[in-house]
Structure formats: C-alpha cells, structure tokens
Amino acid sequence: MPLGDPTGGETPYVEKGNVKRVWISSIPVRDLERAVDFYVDVVGLELIVHDKVMSWVEVGTEEPMAKIGLYVPDKKERRQPGGPSGIVLEVDSIFEFHRRLVDEEVPFPLKPERRGWGGIMAIFLDPDGNEITAVEDPEHYSRYPRPKRDRKERSLERERSCQRRRSAP
Numbered sequence: 001m002p003l004g005d006p007t008g009g010e011t012p013y014v015e016k017g018n019v020k021r022v023w024i025s026s027i028p029v030r031d032l033e034r035a036v037d038f039y040v041d042v043v044g045l046e047l048i049v050h051d052k053v054m055s056w057v058e059v060g061t062e063e064p065m066a067k068i069g070l071y072v073p074d075k076k077e078r079r080q081p082g083g084p085s086g087i088v089l090e091v092d093s094i095f096e097f098h099r100r101l102v103d104e105e106v107p108f109p110l111k112p113e114r115r116g117w118g119g120i121m122a123i124f125l126d127p128d129g130n131e132i133t134a135v136e137d138p139e140h141y142s143r144y145p146r147p148k149r150d151r152k153e154r155s156l157e158r159e160r161s162c163q164r165r166r167s168a169p
Contacts, residue, residue: 023066023067024058024066024067024068024069025066025067025068025069025085025086025087026068026069026070026071027068027069027070027071027081027085027087027126027130028071028072028073028077028079028080028081028128028130029070029071029072029081029126029127029128029130030072030081030128031072031127031128032055032057032070032071032072034127035057035070035126035127035128036050036057036059036070038126038127039059039068039070039126040059042101042104042106043059043089043101043132044100045059045060045061045068046059046060046061046062047059048060048067055071055072056069056070056071057069057070057071058070068087081128081129081130082128082129082130083129083130083131084131085130085131085132087130087132087133088132088133088134088135089132089133089134089135090134090135090136090137091134091135091136092136093136094112094120094121094122094134094135094136095112095120097122097134097136098111098112098122098134101124106124106125107124107125108122108123108124108125109123109124109125109131110122110123112134112136117137117143118137118139118140118143119135119136119137119139119140120135120136120137121133121134121135122134122135
C-alpha cells in the first residue's frame with residue numbers, strides 16, 4: 001500500500017500531491033507596523049495581506065511567487081527577531097537597490113560584491129536585525145542546467161519500488 005493511501009488499498013501513484021511552489025517564508029518582528037513601513041516603503045515590496053486581528057502581514061511582488069510573512073512571535077517561541085532570515089530577494093540592479101536603501105539609512109553588513117558563483121550579493125538588516133540577502137544574478141539559471149530527473153520519472157520509480165516490495169516474499 002502506498003504511504004498515505006487513506007483507503008488502505010493498492011491505489012497506484014498519480015500525479016497529485018506535488019509541491020506547486022514555495023508559497024511563503026516568514027520573519028519574526030518586534031513591531032508589525034514598523035516592519036510594514038520598512039518592507040513596503042523602504043524595500044519596495046507590496047502589501048498583500050494585513051490581518052491586524054491575527055497579527056499577520058504578507059508582503060511580496062505582483063508576481064504570484066513566494067511572499068514574506070511578518071509576525072510578532074510570542075516570547076515563548078523559539079524563533080525570535082534578529083539574525084539570518086534565509087530570505088533572498090532577487091533585484092534588477094543591486095547597486096541601485098543598495099544606494100536607495102543606504103539613502104534610507106538601512107545598514108548593510110555586506111555591501112554588494114561579486115561572489116565566486118558569478119552573481120552579486122549584498123546583505124542588509126531590517127529594523128529588528130533580521131538579515132535579508134539581495135542578489136542580482138540574471139545568468140543564474142543558465143549557469144546551472146536543470147537536473148535530468150523530473151517528478152514524473154520519480155513517481156514511476158516510487159511506484160515500481162512499492163510493487164517490488166509488495167511482491168517480495
């Protein structure tokens with residue numbers, strides 16, 4: 001039986017249950033309104049969701065890709081504001097982006113610099129000390145060819161593996 005088959009039967013794998021996209025990544029902040037002002041007015045992201053009752057904000061771009069969620073964590077939560085966020089923003093001109101944020105007195109622990117992998121990267125801090133990375137790398141996906149295996153191939157391999165286990169003595 002395939003893992004996750006609610007009927008307990010021999011339901012074959014189908015092309016469902018796949019990840020569609022990275023939806024959201026979140027950053028803890030101390031003051032939600034100050035964070036909104038920073039990410040919208042300074043960084044230039046759009047305000048997508050602003051739920052004052054749930055203390056939840058989503059900012060992002062018009063493009064329907066990943067958004068950044070901003071929230072104020074409880075004091076007991078393990079994840080608190082400050083430090084690496086894991087968020088990487090793609091920008092069209094890192095030097096203009098850097099200039100614009102420096103004009104707003106945003107600190108940059110890493111000013112724009114070309115990295116060994118070919119792109120230009122900078123790291124800036126939001127008002128809570130969360131580190132955000134900005135990258136300009138228009139050649140990124142042309143430098144890294146897409147791996148040969150695709151989801152359909154992996155799905156068939158999983159199904160064959162399950163069939164072998166079921167038929168094994």
